[in-house]
Amino acid sequence: MITPADHKLLRRAINIAAHAVTLGDAPYGSLLAGPEGAVLAEAHNTVRRDDDITAHPELKLARWAARELAPERAVCTTLYTSCEPCGMCAGGIVRSGLGRVVYALSTEQLVELNPASGQWATVAQDGPALFDEARAPIDAYYRPH
Numbered sequence: 001m002i003t004p005a006d007h008k009l010l011r012r013a014i015n016i017a018a019h020a021v022t023l024g025d026a027p028y029g030s031l032l033a034g035p036e037g038a039v040l041a042e043a044h045n046t047v048r049r050d051d052d053i054t055a056h057p058e059l060k061l062a063r064w065a066a067r068e069l070a071p072e073r074a075v076c077t078t079l080y081t082s083c084e085p086c087g088m089c090a091g092g093i094v095r096s097g098l099g100r101v102v103y104a105l106s107t108e109q110l111v112e113l114n115p116a117s118g119q120w121a122t123v124a125q126d127g128p129a130l131f132d133e134a135r136a137p138i139d140a141y142y143r144p145h
Contacts, residue, residue, distance in 0.1 A: 020044035030057035
C-alpha cells in the first residue's frame with residue numbers, strides 16, 4: 001500500500017528524473033530510503049553519458065546498497081523510482097536484498113508515452129547442455145572437498 005510518505009519520496013524521484021533531462025540524460029530517477037524515510041542515496045540514468053547500458057538509476061542504487069549496506073539493513077530500505085524497474089534492474093534489486101520498490105509509471109504507461117521504450121529485441125537461448133562439465137566449477141566452489 002502506497003502512503004502519503006511514499007508519495008513524498010516518489011515525487012523526489014520524479015524530480016531527480018526531471019533534473020536528469022536538464023543535464024542531457026534520460027528522464028529516469030531513483031532514490032533509496034531507510035525505514036524512517038531518510039534518503040540514503042540518489043541516482044539518475046546516465047546510460048548515454050557513461051556509454052554504459054547498465055547505468056540505470058535503480059541498478060546503480062542496488063549495487064550501492066549491496067556494497068555499502070549490511071543485508072539486515074538493506075532489507076529495511078525502499079527504492080523509489082520514477083518508472084517501473086526493467087528486467088535487468090529488477091534482477092539487481094533482488095540480488096542486492098532491498099526490501100521494497102515503489103514506482104510512479106508502470107512499464108505499460110511508459111510504453112504508451114514513448115513507444116520506442118518497448119521495442120527490445122528478444123535473444124534466442126538454447127540449453128541446458130553439458131551438465132556434468134558445467135557442474136564441475138559449481139561443485140568446486142560450493143562443495144569443496
